[in-house]
Amino acid sequence: MIALLKRDLMLAIRAGGGFGLSLAFFLIFTTLVPFGVGPQTGVLATIAPGILWLGALLACLLSLDRIFQLDWEDGTLDLIATSPVPLEGLAAIKALAHWLTTGLPLVVAAPALGLLLNLPAAGYLWLIASLLLGTPALSAIGTFGAALTVGIKRGGLLLSLLVLPLYMPTLIFGALCVVRGAAGQEALTPLLLVAGITLGSLAILPFAAAAALRVNLR
């Protein structure tokens, strides 16, 4: 399983697109927002938490279809399925690798983008905390979606359609945590709820993803 993780990280670094692409997307998305809503700092500060969370979510979505697709196409998935690694473990590792290459960089970059959007000072801590606790759920849910659609050619669009409704609770609580934090209100409750969703997703979804993979490999 460690070998799997090592390989996925190595591939992400070598293939170029892994780390950089979603980060660049996050930056561009955040940069485009002021062009759409106008440069008034007051407006931007109000919508900054939502925009940052939405940007992180969409950036996560961008790389989901590659989680299993490449391994499926070159036959690696068949071979891993006949190896001692259980598919549940594979799904968990894939989610972890996706988070390390996509979620974690987004968490690190988010405060800088918060500056661009005039996020109030009180919000930064909550922004980092909520993204840190929330993005693993996005990766786990995304891995499940990727497992469902792995056998479908050009399944990327379908994957988004399936995954985005599942992302909704994480987005609601995550963004709410930052909104409340930035306004100096109590923000711990939504943060704990985000953490709860993440823990629940991590506990259940690898099994669902493995079941889906098994069906797709048949």
Added chain:
Amino acid sequence: MNSIWEYANPRKFMATSAFLLPWVAGLAAICLVVGLVWGFFFTPDDFRQGSTVKIIYIHVPAAIMAVNAWLMMLVTSLIWVIRRHHVSALAAKAAAPVGMVFTVIALATGAIWGQPMWGTWWEWDPRLTSFLILFLFYLGYMALWEAIENPDSAADLTSVLCLVGSVFAVISRYALLFWNQGLHQGATLSLDKEQNIANVFWYPLVIALCGFGFLFLALVLYRTQTEIRARRLKALIAQERMG
């Protein structure tokens, strides 16, 4: 041994549903006509909401059936996963478009009702938003069915999606309550309270609700028959090809 699982055999299901369908469809028609005509023309206007309240006879039953259709899909998906009865999976597939149409009806009538009442067609109220999300769930579920060629794989994968989706749908419901308190009035029908609307409105509403229930049942039976025939056709073509 007579057991309910007998009906999981496609042939038995076809025979039974062919017998039931006219009765269910007839009951649906009678209940809908009686409930809606009574509701629209023979109930007084509400003292606050005027005659706009009468849309309730479509809005509430459609909304209830929209949720129940998903519940039915959840149950039939579970039956497929556990007992692998093909008809169960096909019934889930058949119920999805029906449930989606009920969701759209609930959303549309809600908008028409909301405009004069709240002065807006759409409000990001938890109840309204839940139905929008439900609509998206239906859409994704149906898209997944369409995208997968092998019918057994499609049944398996959509079942997994339905199970996981149901969990997230429940979480979403509570997330939305947390997110926005909302304008929507309380539940029209509920079990734990004394009936919270007056009897004059209640009787036609219950009849309309039965009508929508029978309508749903009839449509699902009919669509399941179609799905079974489509599968039979597929099997015949495959047999033909393999000689």
Added chain:
Amino acid sequence: MTLRVVDLACARGPAQILAGVTFAVAPGEALILRGANGSGKTTLLRTLAGLTPPLAGEIITAPDAIAYAAHADGLKSQLSVGENLAFWAGVFGTKDTSAAIDAFHLGPLLDRRAGEMSAGQKRRLSLARLLVTGRPIWCLDEPTVSLDAENVARFAAAVTAHLGMGGSAIIATHIDLGLPMAQTLDITQFVAKRIRADDPFAEAMG
């Protein structure tokens, strides 16, 4: 460990392909599967590997005994030969890749990226993976595709050595590998293409 297959029925998607497949492969033995294209060799091997559940019958063997090699090489083009092998060694919990490297003469290519290699070289790398798995029963699907004569000989030598150490192999192939202790099984006799017996839509609806 003898692999014993009893009355196996295999399916691909909604169709049954093979039925009544029965054979046994003892340690040190090889079984060559013959049959025209589309007769079900790949389906049988995927069923043996545990990827496709059998419709009927039994596959009796120790758990985790089978190493499977498919048409697809399963290589990562961004990783070097050494890294690809080390990855599979990690997945299968074995350490030593040197035997695999020697058997398929991969030493000179060790630092080459898999993406820069020819089809035959990739094939050698994907066959070397079998030695890394450390599993006794090899299930190979057309292993010699795109190999030249020299490397077919290398492959035959590797299989012979594997058999000599008490391993066994089931190989779907059209060429003669000259293996000792090899029996040939023509699967044409098992071909039974029809709708799966468990498909309730196969019967008339009346």
